[in-house]
Amino acid sequence: MRRHLTAPCEILAVVKADAYGHGAVAVAQRLLRLGVPRFGVATIQEGATLRDAGIQAPILVMGALLPNQLPDVIAHTLTPVVHDSATADALADLARSRPEPYPIHIKVDTGMGRLGLAPEAVLPLLQSPCCKGPLRVEGLMTHLADADGGDPGYTEAQIARFRTVVAQADAAGLSIPLLHTANSAAILCHPSSHFNLVRPGIMLYGYQSALRGQAAPDLHPVLTLSTTIVQINRLTSGESVGYNRAYRASRPSRIAILPIGYADGYNRALSSRGHVLLKGRQAPVVGRVCMDMTLVDVTDIPDAGPGDEAVLIGRQGTARITADDMAQWLGTIPYEVLCAIGPRVARVYR
Ligand SMILES: Cc1ncc(COP(=O)(O)O)c(C=O)c1O
Structure with a gap:
């Protein structure tokens, strides 16, 4: 995978759903030894399982979070993905008493039609008081709907919308350290989606859905x-x-x-x-x-x-x-x- 990425792009390994059935703790431990510095899960429980196994690396919780779950995010030092401003406000209230701002990633919906803020809602959130004290916006992300589809146009349009939001933040003097959009298919087919962090899942386990008969890179199923x-x-x-x-x-x-x-x-x-x-x-x-x-x-x-x-x-x-x-x-x-x-x-x- 690293051969596909141009430095300084980092890898966030998606180990949700028990690492796609492979066993999240063992997979994460192995990937840590291979120098993968970050992990992504869907739920707090999945993150807590990794923490309980002694994994201290940053863990991004990418799924939906209900208000009553937010204290557990902080208790397990997990990094939440914020999909709306109400969640940002609630997290800010919980984080206010902490000595350091609490890291969050913000998700923008550029065309998946699922979770995330509308592109025009991102800058107001970045400029709101909660992101200027109790919370630190470490990452901005979006999810691509059709990176393994036959027509690259929709993906390129999503990437363009994401770039617009990044440019608005830059113009407002708000530089966000981690920008990420790419799943496995985008890593393989859309180099413009790589930014400085990618989120591979299925590719880690030796499968891909994007190339349809073209020569895949050295991917071998790892599971029997x-x-x-x-x-x-x-x-x-x-x-x-x-x-x-x-x-x-x-x-x-x-x-x-x-x-x-x-x-x-x-x-x-x-x-x-x-x-x-x-x-x-x-x-x-x-x-x-x-x-x-x-x-x-x-x-x-x-x-x-x-x-x-x-x-x-x-x-x-x-x-x-x-x-x-x-x-x-x-x-x-x-x-x-x-x-x-x-x-x-x-x-x-x-
Ligand atoms: C937000 C997000 N990023 C990345 C991935 C990884 O996708 P893939 O397994 O296709 O690489 C997923 C998986 O569904 C996801 O939900």
């Missing part, structure tokens, strides 16, 4: 989701397996039982649709994915047996299933596949 066959059942032709008897064998069959199910994030919509790797070959999921178990037809992989590793996402030999593949089977995006991997699944770091 695997389990172990616990039992093999033999079916005669016509026998059924699983809930609602959704699968009936059309030939004498061997069915492998995997101890992973939708409660672990292996989506029930993969019933009769997903595949797993066994002995380096793809085997189809048959019948309904259950809460804790999944059934796979291994009739054509006769040497598969109890104790064998089954790979749901990852490589086995030369075969490979990615979160992109699984997303296609499900009609979704790899983000959702990765974030869904539940807390019951043990994370092992190599």
Whole structure:
């Protein structure tokens, strides 16, 4: 990623949603060792988890904050993203007794249509008393709606609106240290979005949505989701397996039982649709994915047996299933596949 950025651009690693399912504490610790100085989360609880693990780096809480949550932001020394002036006022009241101004980032909505101040509301907030004493505006940010879309025009227009707000602040003598707009797709496709800080998420985990067939930079999925066959059942032709008897064998069959199910994030919509790797070959999921178990037809992989590793996402030999593949089977995006991997699944770091 650093090869894509021109110095002095810094990285704020987005580790929300438990680092997209990878385990936020371990991922943040590893990224700290690689020199990544800042993290972004969605909720106070996610920030508190990192603090409880001893992570002292700045942590930006990018999601919505309700008034009654603001004391917790300060208690965990998290940096809030302020999306409206009422939140800035409430934070200023809480921060007034502190010896140092409390850092905040302000979000401007340049076209996402979600959280953030309208561009024309930013300068008045920057010039308001709350930003001149109790609070210190450390960052100004926006979020891009279509950085991975086919037409760069909308993104460039958002960036232009952001630049206008920055220019207004500069003209008023208010220099904001950190300016950031870029998610992974913008890092790859819109160098003009980099400013002096970027906010990659999915790219950290080895995926991207922007390049559509063009050569990606050296991105490799970092996560393998695997389990172990616990039992093999033999079916005669016509026998059924699983809930609602959704699968009936059309030939004498061997069915492998995997101890992973939708409660672990292996989506029930993969019933009769997903595949797993066994002995380096793809085997189809048959019948309904259950809460804790999944059934796979291994009739054509006769040497598969109890104790064998089954790979749901990852490589086995030369075969490979990615979160992109699984997303296609499900009609979704790899983000959702990765974030869904539940807390019951043990994370092992190599
Ligand atoms: C505000 C914000 N910035 C950055 C990101 C990272 O996006 P990506 O995972 O596409 O890099 C997200 C993720 O949704 C986000 O909400």
